[in-house]
Amino acid sequence: MSAASCLLTEEQLLCSICLDVFFNPVTLPCEHNFCKNCIMQHWDTNIQCQCPSCKEPFYRRLDLRVNTFISEMAQVAKPGEVPCDICTENKMKALRSCLVCLASCCETHLKPHLTASRLKRHRLTDPVENLEGRMCTIHDKPLELFCKTDQTCVCMLCLVLDHKSHKVILLKEQLEERKKSDLGRRETKIHPMIQERRLKIEEKWFFTVMPKTNQFSSTKNL
Ligand SMILES: [Zn+2]
Ligand SMILES: [Zn+2]
Ligand SMILES: [Zn+2]
Ligand SMILES: [Zn+2]
Ligand SMILES: [Zn+2]
Ligand SMILES: [Zn+2]
Incomplete structure (x- = not known):
């Protein structure tokens, strides 16, 4: 495991609203993280805009930007998940395996297989370790x-x-x-x-x- 992936434990990559791994995580000024959709929905159903974790109030809707670092960390392959064969540092979770290239690819590295005509013909399967x-x-x-x-x-x-x-x-x-x-x-x-x-x-x-x-x-x- 690389140094960067040790910085955040799996628990820290879980959204306390949906209890799932972050999807498009955003960081509030109080430094608590939530999925963008989760916090937006939470604020839609609550009159007061506040952090669901520490209850810090916000007086207006914040301009929420996806935290790319946490977003990437959330996509790193965890034990039991198939890692991308092409990622060099933090190996992302593979979405598909190519039976021709004999490689498993994460979202980013799968793109050539979906766009390049030479690779489009390759047979893809569910990721296999x-x-x-x-x-x-x-x-x-x-x-x-x-x-x-x-x-x-x-x-x-x-x-x-x-x-x-x-x-x-x-x-x-x-x-x-x-x-x-x-x-x-x-x-x-x-x-x-x-x-x-x-x-x-x-x-x-x-x-x-x-x-x-x-x-x-x-x-x-x-
Ligand atoms: Zn969530
Ligand atoms: Zn908070
Ligand atoms: Zn990759
Ligand atoms: Zn056979
Ligand atoms: Zn043959
Ligand atoms: Zn291929």
């Missing part, structure tokens, strides 16, 4: 392979049944590739010789695994 440990919903086998042709994770049975003529690599390899290309933001130059070797390894694995799938276990740890 461990994209490597997922099981195939059809065959109940670990999704440890990645079909490059379909840009999707497949299990061993999927491979044999539906992706026989496709370019399939180990999911681990695909994840490494993704990490290196950093979701396409920075194109890492791989030395041509290493690149060639990687391709050879991939090809070797691909062709040895294709005719007899029982070789899979002996070749998977290349």
Whole structure:
């Protein structure tokens, strides 16, 4: 956990009106925080404008500005929530996971997937913590392979049944590739010789695994 996220405990990120994590939090002059909507509604139903916590009165409706720091802290992934794979410092709560990029994205980092035509085609799912440990919903086998042709994770049975003529690599390899290309933001130059070797390894694995799938276990740890 980073230093900044330790500054506020989870309790301090809860609105005392709705008892939920802040949504668009605002700070009153008495330094108490509430969701903007909660405090507005509270003041709508009460004649006096006062702080619900300390009862400090305000004589007019304040110009409420969302406290961006607290707002961000409220979005940081808590234990049990899936963190964004792209956030570097305070990892925000992921909204969706991309099965192609094999990454979970927060609201900010999900945007390219909703706007860029290249990424719009990617299949998104509810956020999953461990994209490597997922099981195939059809065959109940670990999704440890990645079909490059379909840009999707497949299990061993999927491979044999539906992706026989496709370019399939180990999911681990695909994840490494993704990490290196950093979701396409920075194109890492791989030395041509290493690149060639990687391709050879991939090809070797691909062709040895294709005719007899029982070789899979002996070749998977290349
Ligand atoms: Zn609230
Ligand atoms: Zn107060
Ligand atoms: Zn993020
Ligand atoms: Zn994607
Ligand atoms: Zn399957
Ligand atoms: Zn395929």
